[in-house]
Amino acid sequence: MDDDDRTCCGHCGKPKQTHVHEFLGSTKLAELEEDPHNHRFAGISGEAIPMGNSHVHDIITRTDFYEDHLHAICVRSCPAICVGNGKHVHFVAGMTTVDEDHAHEFVFATLIENPIGD
Template identity: 55%
Template sequence: MAEEDDDRHNHRFAGVTSEVIPKGRHSHVHRIVVNTDFLDHHHEVIIETGPPIPVGNGKHVHFVKGMTTINDDHEHDLEFATLIDRPLV
């Protein structure tokens, strides 16, 4: 949530991560570049995920923490996990 009183709001976004970006010998991250939805303004999310977190069955997710760009004199903190890689495969 950002701002106060009648201006208090949040934004949503959805997207697809970049291809694998190798980190170290056995790990990787992804880059996320997306715009939030528009509520009289929008924000850009330009961020790198954390390393993979195994969730079983050979699949993994990534934790992400950071913030949006500043727009309309504020920014939003972000904290989320990506969805499971190829959930139907």
């Protein structure tokens, strides 16, 4: 994507917004021996970041609380995966921050961008 492709109009010079994805998921269980639990999370990705012939999205959010802690998630998605009709999703996997001496793995796919748009 060229800088010119992101220009809103000839006179204002503000960048056009690209697109974002909704996401939601649950972490995998942690502390299996002493206190098995997981966390939920949801949010909106950052805008598209061009990468090769595709693009990726940064995802930054926090999980829900379990007892007295939560975890942060800060990860970059994989490139777009076409799902038909010109739409796509992104695969996302990683680890939460370490809090209360443990972290959680997570794996999810974003929701389709602009699901009711053209």
